[in-house]
Structures are given as structure tokens and as C-alpha cells.
Amino acid sequence: MTSYGHERPAPGAPDFRFVELETVGSTNSLCFDKARQGDAGHLWIRADEQTTGRGRRGRDWSSPIGNMFASLLLIDPKPVERIGELPLAAAVALAEAVDKAAGTLQLVSLKWPNDLLVEGSKLSGILLEAETLNDGRQAVVLGFGVNCVSHPPLSLYQATDLRSLGYQVTAERLFECLAETLADNLSRWQQPGGFEGIRRAWLKRAAHLGKTITVRTAQEEITGTFADLDARGHLVLKQDGGGERTIYAGDVFLPGA
Template sequence: MPGWLRPRAGQCHHHRAGNARSAAGHEARRGGWARNTTRMIAQGGVAWRIEVHATLPSTSDIVMGAAEAGAEEGLAVLAYVQTKGRGSRGRNWDSPSGNCFVSVLLRPGGQITAAGAWPLIAALAVADAVLPLLPDPARLSLKWPNDVLLGDKKLGGILIDLAADSAGRLRWLVIGCGVNLAIAPTLPDRMAACLRDEGVDSPPPQLFARSLLASLGKWYMKWQEGELAWIHASWLARAHPIGTRLHVRYAGHDLHGHFAGLSPDGHLLLRITDGIQTISSGEVMLAVS
């Protein structure tokens, strides 16, 4: 199973744990949403039920628990601070107040073998929410399987959790999105960006989440209508160009090659010296020139 599936312009500020709760309280009031409340919105064809919390260990863990308890799709959980946020490949996700941390529950059905579409769908939704805010939209790009970049820095990430029945049919799917609005956290292996770095007056997390959910609902409808080719083409239009040099850590090996597109299942195609390698799981980095 793919590893991403789990069965300064001087304006960005580093996170200080000591003031996280008070900052979260401020964010919970900013934009008019009280903490620990539920809001109902119908956007993008989905009746979203948004739970807002000042602090949670992990929004995805909360939504997965609700999924196992039988919650209907459309549940979205937003936290102003996560204390045990998760990133891809088991990494911790630094989750300071001021950024957007939201996880949603969908029950799309279909086979688990088709799950490669969901990181693409989620990335497109994040891009749709971010692009209108940027003074230079061309700086935004998508990197397989789950990164949203500004230039060569990470603006956001996506984590997919899912469960399937014995026949391999999806029972539920949880999409976790983390987007750096006001703060660029320190990452161990790459540089991070935030919207405030771009001179953007970063929106309150709950307002950004509304835009994100509206876009996610739109792309979910495209998937339901069988528009997988359109989803792939839209993702490729926002990804780094075909031919971009990539370094991939895959199945215990380091591969170097050039981006050659997506497979029908949404996997990465890497052109190497002896042909095209299909990558279903791995850590992908833009090669240093």
C-alpha cells in the first residue's frame, strides 16, 4: 500500500509552545466561530458538518474514530492547534496556531486499488483555496503524492487514511490537510513556506477551511461523475513540468530520473535510463540542479 495512505519576507513567526493555547483562543474568536462548535454548510455538493476545536491531539484521529463509529460522510474537524499532528511516512506535523489543520470524512466506495486519485483530488482542492490569495499564482505547484509547494518550499501537505472491507472496497476515507497560512514551521529535511511570506494577509483558518471544503466538494463531484482523466489533467497542469528531475526513495532504493506523468491509477511515472518506472509509494524530492 502506498506510503501516503495510512491501514521571509521576515513575516512568518516560529511557533512557541507556551503561547499556543492563548493564540488558539484568539483564532477561535477571529472570524466569528466559537471553539468546540459545529457549523453546517452545503458547498460543492457535500453537506459539510464542521466541528471547530481550539486544541486537539490530531484532527485525523478524531475523524477516523467517528468513521468507525458510523458517522456519515461530510464530517470535517478543524483544530487551531494540534499537539500530535501526523505527516506522511510517520513524521510529526508541526501544528502551531495560525495555520489550517482540518480533516474530513468521505465514504466514496470503490476499490482500494483506486485510492491513488485521492491525494490528487485533495491537492487540487488545496490549490483552489490558495491560488486566489497569491500575488503570483505561478509560484504554486503540486508534487506527487501529497505536497503543495510555493517555489521549492512546502506550503502544505495531505495525509490519506482509509479502511476497506474484505473484498477491498473502501469503507471510509479520511483526508487530512495542513496548510501554512501564517507560520512556516521548521522542518527537518526541507524548507517551509507560509502565505504571509508572500505578503498575503493570511485568512483565519476557519475561513480558509470553508474555501477548501467548497473546492473539495467540487472535485469529489468530478470523481463521482467518472472524470478521472480530467482530475489527472488538472493535477498535471499544476504540477512541476514533465521532464523535471526527481530523486525518489522507493522500496529501499534511491532512484534518479525525470518526471514522466501519472499512471491510470494516479501513481508516479519516472523516466529512468532503461525505461519508465511506476512508483506507487516513495519519498519524492525535486533534484538539486
């Protein structure tokens, strides 16, 4: 029986705490509320349903019952100068968790920086947010939304869900796998040079490596060939004429999409 609201060790990751709730506005927002109240971090919050879920760039995130919604609160994660690598580490962990829960070898591919795709359709979203608290601590929240049993029919991207793909994976089971794989990847990330292994794991699943893509940044649209990830996980785009651009943030689309 689910023990809603009761704090306990996270399944598969006993060094992390875990709270499960029926309905919240946003698991990310609740993590920040906990941080402002003095929480020490290493706290997972999972909800059956979100009423005000959000994605990247403030977009709404459809959050019906049956899908997985969970956020992890970290306080002063180190090395602080490499926090920008965390979305890719989270994407690798979530991809590994989906494979583990579904019993597959490499079901999902990755779209930069951290979307999971199956046959070109979006399965999940990851939202990293950070805030400097009044006491000077830095709160970092990694939010995960995965379509386990349903997906929005109309959205910015073509979407899918695990049940439609023939995989019976509950939100509870997927979270258990994610808690374990993310703990492993965070431990790896914290080691000197640890991101290089994560970068290689990400590239093995890269959906558009070597393909022509368009990246929409806040200022412009840039089209070129997805050539590589640099040592910090930024997208390296090869343009016509042989020049290269390093993209630090943006949305990736195939031409014509």
C-alpha cells in the same frame, strides 16, 4: 464568533457537516474516532491547534495556532477501486483553494503526489488514511495542513508560509475555500472518467515535470526524468537507456537535495 464544537453545514459545501475545535491531538485521529462511533461521514473537523499532528510515514507535523489543520471523514467513498486517486484530487482542490483565498491565479505548484510548493518550498501537506471498521464500513480520512502564518525553520523539506510570501490568509478563510473546492473535485472524481480531468489539472501545476528527480520508496531510490502521470495518478519515471518505471508510492527529491 466561533462556535466551537457546534456541528453545522460546512461553508461553501452544505452537503458536508462541519465541527470547529480549539485544540485537538490530531484532526485525522478524531475523524477515525467519530467513524468508530458510527458517524455516517461527510464530516469536516477543523482545529485551531493540533498537539500530535502527523504527516506521511508517521512524521511529526508542526501545528501551531494560525495555520490551517482540517480533516474530512468519508465513509465507503465510491468508486472504492479508485480511492488511490484521492490524494491527487485533494491536492488539486487545495491548490485551487489557496489561489482563491490569496487572490492569485496559480501561486502553487504540485510535487507528486500531493505537496503544494511555492518557488520550491513546501507550503502544505496532505495525509490520506483508511481503516476498515468493525461493522465492515471503510473510513477514509483526508487530512490537510497548510502553513498560513508560520512554518518550521528546520524540516525534511525547505518550507514556507503564506504570510512570509506576502499573503494575508486566515485559516478560517482558507478552510472555507477548501470545503468548496474539495466538494467540487470529489463530485468530479466520482463521475465515470472524472479522474482524467483532475489528472490534467494536476499536470498543469506539476513542479518537476520533465526534470530529473529521485524517488525514495520503502525499498530503494530511483532516479530518472519525471515523464508523466499514468491514468491512475502514478508517477511515470523515464530512466537512462529509455526504460520507464511506474512509481506507486514514494518521496520525491531533486538530485542533491
